[in-house]
Amino acid sequence: MSVSPREQLPTLRGRQTQAAIDAAARTVVARKGILATTIADIAAEAGRSTASFYNYYDSKEAMVREWAVRFRDEARQRSMAAAQPGLSDWERSHQAVAAHWDTYRNRLAEIISVSQMATVNEDFAEYWSEICSLPISLITSMVKQAQRQGFCTDSDPRLVAIALVSMLNQFCYTQLSGQAGQAGRAAEGIDDAACIKTLADIFYRTIYHREDGHHE
Structure with a gap:
């Protein structure tokens, strides 16, 4: 051959x-x-x-397929950082959003490519679904664990996870890709720590709240 x-x-x-x-x-x-x-x-x-x-x-599609395979495992490894034992609730929230942000920061073109190709190609739709399923699964587990501690007891864990991943995806894309083709210049001026803290605050307050309005 x-x-x-x-x-x-x-x-x-x-x-x-x-x-x-x-x-x-x-x-x-x-x-x-x-x-x-x-x-x-x-x-x-x-x-x-x-x-x-x-x-x-x-082809262009073949290039994106190779990209998808290359960064899928990297995204999985990053997402697992929030699952390590011994973290506080805030630290776990921070790790989860930092992993998402870092994946977008380092693999923006791959994510843009797969997510856009997913709108016109069934194979890429499956790739994108698999990529998103990693953080959704992790966050669903986090919500269930939080509920065992008495937090967000009236929420559907998977729906919370889907909502948070959707928020993370859109925020990271908007911040790092910029608007009107300003991708490279926009990303250079971004304060990573500020963006991660903003996301972590929203993430933490969404999951670790009690129905009476009191926080941990």
Whole structure:
């Protein structure tokens, strides 16, 4: 069976070219979104020919599929930080939102690509559902644990988790992608600690409240 260049990547130069194409693609996607991005856009940003792109990926969709696989495990590992034992309720809330923020900060182009492709492609819809299921499952467990302590007893744990993940997704996307194509410049000026604290405050107050209005 023959091995394609995409599987082989035999030379340092080949790996460097693919890295340049990936970096260029991330830049363009963060600025324009995956649906509006063309292979010609990516090649131009990378300073390479369009033919170079096809040495490494069969299509724009194939590139995003590889991205999705690469960062899915990374997102899972980050999300598990909030599940470690010995954390206070506030620390657990902070860890959960910090993991979400850091994933968006480091993998914005991948997230934009998969979430946008999910609107037009069933396979990517499944990828996106799986990616979102990780924090939803974690937060559902957190809510159930909080309810055993007497917090938010009248809430549906899974619905709370879905609402919080939706909020986290939208906040991270809006802050880090910026508006009107200002992706790179917007992200550079963001105060990560302030954003994480804001999210953690909302997260904590949502889960760790008692029905009589008193907080822990």
